[in-house]
Amino acid sequence: MKQLKMPVFFIASFILFLFSIVIATSFGGVTIPLFETVQVFLAKLPFFYFETDSTFEQILLYIRLPRVIVASIVGASLAVCGVVMQSLFRNPMAEPGIIGISSGGSLGGVIAIYFGLSHISTFFVPVFGFLGALLTLLLVYIISTSNGKTSMLTLLLTGVAISSFISACSSLIITYASYGQLQQILYWLMGNLNGRDWDDVKLLILPFILCNILIFSYRKQLDILLLGEEEAKNLGIHVQRTRTILLISASLLTGICVSLTGAIGFVGLIVPHMIRLLIGPTHRYLIPTSLIGGALFLTLADLIARLVIRPAEIQIGIITAFLGAPYFIFLILRQKKMEGLL
Amino acid sequence: MNEAALEIQSLTFHRNARTIFNNLSFTVEKGKFIALIGPNGTGKSTLLKCLAGINRIDSGDIKIFNRSLRQLKPLEIAKRITYMPQTTTLETNFTVQQVVEMGRYPHKKRFSRWMKTDQLAVKKALEQVGISHLKHRFVPSLSGGERQLVYLAKAIAQETDILLLDEPTSDLDIYYQVIVTDILHSLVQEGKTVIAAIHDINLATRICDQCIFLKDGKFVAYNAPSDALNTENIAKTFQVKSIIYQEPLMKKKQMIPFDVLT
Numbered sequence: 001m002k003q004l005k006m007p008v009f010f011i012a013s014f015i016l017f018l019f020s021i022v023i024a025t026s027f028g029g030v031t032i033p034l035f036e037t038v039q040v041f042l043a044k045l046p047f048f049y050f051e052t053d054s055t056f057e058q059i060l061l062y063i064r065l066p067r068v069i070v071a072s073i074v075g076a077s078l079a080v081c082g083v084v085m086q087s088l089f090r091n092p093m094a095e096p097g098i099i100g101i102s103s104g105g106s107l108g109g110v111i112a113i114y115f116g117l118s119h120i121s122t123f124f125v126p127v128f129g130f131l132g133a134l135l136t137l138l139l140v141y142i143i144s145t146s147n148g149k150t151s152m153l154t155l156l157l158t159g160v161a162i163s164s165f166i167s168a169c170s171s172l173i174i175t176y177a178s179y180g181q182l183q184q185i186l187y188w189l190m191g192n193l194n195g196r197d198w199d200d201v202k203l204l205i206l207p208f209i210l211c212n213i214l215i216f217s218y219r220k221q222l223d224i225l226l227l228g229e230e231e232a233k234n235l236g237i238h239v240q241r242t243r244t245i246l247l248i249s250a251s252l253l254t255g256i257c258v259s260l261t262g263a264i265g266f267v268g269l270i271v272p273h274m275i276r277l278l279i280g281p282t283h284r285y286l287i288p289t290s291l292i293g294g295a296l297f298l299t300l301a302d303l304i305a306r307l308v309i310r311p312a313e314i315q316i317g318i319i320t321a322f323l324g325a326p327y328f329i330f331l332i333l334r335q336k337k338m339e340g341l342l
Numbered sequence: 343m344n345e346a347a348l349e350i351q352s353l354t355f356h357r358n359a360r361t362i363f364n365n366l367s368f369t370v371e372k373g374k375f376i377a378l379i380g381p382n383g384t385g386k387s388t389l390l391k392c393l394a395g396i397n398r399i400d401s402g403d404i405k406i407f408n409r410s411l412r413q414l415k416p417l418e419i420a421k422r423i424t425y426m427p428q429t430t431t432l433e434t435n436f437t438v439q440q441v442v443e444m445g446r447y448p449h450k451k452r453f454s455r456w457m458k459t460d461q462l463a464v465k466k467a468l469e470q471v472g473i474s475h476l477k478h479r480f481v482p483s484l485s486g487g488e489r490q491l492v493y494l495a496k497a498i499a500q501e502t503d504i505l506l507l508d509e510p511t512s513d514l515d516i517y518y519q520v521i522v523t524d525i526l527h528s529l530v531q532e533g534k535t536v537i538a539a540i541h542d543i544n545l546a547t548r549i550c551d552q553c554i555f556l557k558d559g560k561f562v563a564y565n566a567p568s569d570a571l572n573t574e575n576i577a578k579t580f581q582v583k584s585i586i587y588q589e590p591l592m593k594k595k596q597m598i599p600f601d602v603l604t
Contacts, residue, residue, distance in 0.1 A: 090433070217452060224444050226434045230427060233396045235500070236420030236448040281434045 009279055013292045020296050021072070024303040025064040029311045032056050062197070070196040071302040071316075072295035073204045074257045075267050077211070079275075079294025082268030083286055084215055084250040087222045088243060089156055096254040096268035099159030099247075100136045103166040105258035108132025109188050110170045114177055118184065125188065126203075126259040133255030136162060137248070149240060152229075155247075191264035191317035193302050200260055211253040212291065218246055219283035226281070264298070264317050266324025271297050274327075345407070347372040347504055347535040348393060353402040355392055362388050363559045365402070370537065372407075372503075375530045377546035377567075378539040380556035381580055386539040387428065389556070390506040393537070394425035406504065420448035426497045428508040428539075430489055432481050438492050439477040442467055445499035467499035470525060486513040494522065498529070505529065507538040511545065523549050544596050547571045555579045571595045577603055 026037045039050040040060050081096035089098065097103065112118055112128035140162050144154040174185055221242050224232050232239050254268070271294045272286070279285050301319040308314050348370040355363045362385050370376060378386050391397040393404060395411050404411040406422050414422075424445075432441070445467070446460045468474045471491050476484065481492055490513050497505055510526070511519045526536055527549070540546035547553055547567035555562035555570060557579045563570040576584045576597060583601040588594070 220444075220447060220450070223436075223440075224447060226436070227430070227432055227441070227444065228427075230391070230396050230425070231430075233416065234394055234420065234425045235444065236415075236417035238416055276435075281436055282440060 010285070010289055010292070013289060013296065017072075017292050017296045017299075020299045020303075021065075021068055024068045024071075024299050025060050027303060028059075028064060028306050030059060032060065066198045066201050067193055067196045068299055068302070070200050070204065070261070071193050071298045073201070073208050074193075074261050074264065075271075075294040075296070075298025075301075076291045077204075077208055077253050077257050077294070078264065078268035079271035079290040079297070080212060080215060080287055081250040081254045082294075083272045083275075083283070083290050084222070084246050085268070086272055087226055087283070088246055088250075089152055090226060090228075091156070092273065093269075094156075095266075096250065097163075097258070097263060099140045099155060099251065100163035100166060101133045101251050101254045102258050102263040102265075103163045103170070104136025105129040105133035105255055106189055106263050107166045107170045107173075108259065109262065110173050110185050113181055113184050113188060114173050129259030129262075130255055132166075133251070133258055136166065137251045137255065141247070150243060152243070187315070188262045189317075190315035191262035191320075192315055193261055193305075194313065196261075204256065204260065207253060207256050211249045212287075214249050215246065216287050218242060219287055222246070222283040223281075262317070264320055266320045267294055267298055267301075270324045270327050344371040344373060346370065346405075347374075347407060348537075349403075349405040349408075350393070351403045351405070353392060353404065354400050355388065355397060356400050357388070361559070363392070366559065366561070367402075368554075368561065368564060370535060372535055373530060373533050374535055374551045375526060375549065376535075376537040377550035377553040378537060378556060379543055379546050379553055379579070380539075384556050385559045386556055387508050390425055390508055390537065390539060393504075394423050394506050395419045396425060417448050420500070420502075422502055423504040423506065424497045424500045424502045425506045426493050426508060426510060428512060430493055432489075435480045435482060437478055438473060438481055438484070438495075439464065439468070441481055441492055442477075442495045442499050445496040448500065463499050463501055467495040470498060470528070471495040472521060487515065487518050490514065491518070491522070494525065498525075502534075504535045504537070507536065509539055509541060512541055519545065543571075543576075547597075548592065548594050568595060571597060 022034060022037050022041070026032045026034050036053065036056055037060060040052045040057050042048040043050040043052055044061070078096050082094070085094040085096055085098050086092060088094070106129070108128035108131050109125045111132070112124045117124035117128070140155065140158050141150070143158045144150050170189070174182065177185055221232070221237050224235055224237060225239075225242070229239055257264075272290050275286060275290045275293050279289055298316070298320070301323065302316050305314045305316045305319045346369045350366060350368050353363050353366045354361070378389070380386050388397060392399050395416070406414070406419070411419060442464050443460070446463060449460065468477055471494050473488070473491050473495060476488060476492075481489060484492065490510065494507070494510060497507070507526075511522050514522060523545075526538065530536055530551075547570070550567060552565060553567050553570050554564045555575050555578070562578045563575045571586060573584050573586055576582055576599070580599070581603045582599045583603060584597050584599045586595055586597050589596045
């Protein structure tokens, strides 16, 4: 496919993203006319004044908007972390949780639910989730590092091993869980954006901005790392330091997202691939566009999740996987066709 | 004697408890074309990577224009010396132009803009290597030989005084062999110092100013090709019997191997 002109594509996707916010907030249990939605949002901005329905305002500003914003931030974060992991590991199969962050986060949440901590405060699940992700990162990183050198292959393999070990731990706990807990755990494991409010937005926004600025400042290094370790050293990149900084910032951001919403699969895997097909692999463009693309993807997936069996909801993890898996198979088939292999 | 571009003092390098180089010392003059000749697995690539600062040496010192490699930051080294690998593994769809532009990285600050000088260096490098017509092609879609030219262009765009090339002609047909040889000669004429590992002994001794015969991490010879190329050095380096003769048209020594030594 021909690669599109970059600024045009970026602006187009941003406008599309604003549209998706309006659409995603308008639909749900109660459908609010699109025009009303726009008016409610604009009334919040300076220089605009509209007469708005206070029920609509309540639903839009305090229920749907924070949820849509959390979906956008999480989608954007996972997509950017996916870009970083795919480039760091030079592996198209890499995703944000590749070194076990998602499983670690999930286990943390499962433990919090199993020991009834989630009844004491809803705060415990994300805290335990984040601790789980953090401990997994530490463990995997320490195992793969010796003499101040981290082997990317060891990192990948250790990550996979630890990840399946941790998943087994989660499964073991589930075996002992009561029926009520079981439902709550499954709900958590599949990823969900239910009942997200402005507090969640406040929690996410700072790490989101900081990690993304940090990652974007390494855009040139990420390009060069794709040529290989020796090439990167040859061009004067401090390979070990660069990789550690990128790995930790992407993992922390992933950990924070996972701890809030559970492990939402496939966003971090497929969005970077889609964007790369559209605009090419240069990180200067790939990172910001994946950011928007991830936000757009998860916002729409969440909208579908809310609409399909209205008034009930499907878990968003189900929707992303339903959309993601066929695309992934398409990628594999395309690769096969290109290489004439398999 | 000219200014020394590279001064290697008792270089020692181990890999996995195996000693590759032990107390190796030599000097490379500025503006010379050195060919590195030796059997497979004898440490040619390893030596080039040590000189480029990619392999960290265990003891000894390497000086680039009188500055020790140990005292230079990675970016400072990358402004002075570049290494071009023999094989490349790029699966991402970068265009030729994008890869050559990466050669400008050491000259850029983190947030500095793309300058006219960078644009010019990239354009010049593409033209010098003769791949301007390929600049919008994806690198993974190119042939092995073309890909080698892309990496050569990237090395040239890096604008270093010293270029270390690992088998720059190995994947090329004779047409591109001649082209690359010419490029290397013009680089040397610009005052750059070139060290290239070259498999083809006749090609190497034909085009270089000086050649190094390397065997098991030690120098068998480091001399002008007319002196270094003899049956004795070939035997010592490759365990091969050979005939050396004077090629009458080019008036250069050439070599024909005919039997292994037992």
